[in-house]
Amino acid sequence: MASKMPHRDGQQNARPRPHNDEPQVAPRYACPQCGERRKRYLMWLSPERLRCLSCGATYTIMGTPA
Numbered sequence: 001m002a003s004k005m006p007h008r009d010g011q012q013n014a015r016p017r018p019h020n021d022e023p024q025v026a027p028r029y030a031c032p033q034c035g036e037r038r039k040r041y042l043m044w045l046s047p048e049r050l051r052c053l054s055c056g057a058t059y060t061i062m063g064t065p066a
């Protein structure tokens with residue numbers, strides 16, 4: 001007895017979903033030590049100082065260690 005599978009193609013999950021849809025900071029704000037750019041891994045200590053939660057580095061948006 002062959003039970004034929006019903007042909008159902010009504011559910012198509014063909015939505016374009018980029019893997020890197022995480023919010024990122026501008027390249028110039030990236031961590032100078034490890035290159036981290038994802039916002040949730042970067043903590044703003046002040047308007048121009050950031051802390052990278054990935055490697056623990058603290059730096060300024062000028063690209064210098066702080």
Ligand SMILES: [Zn+2]
Nearest residue numbers: 031034052055
């Ligand atoms: Zn880092």
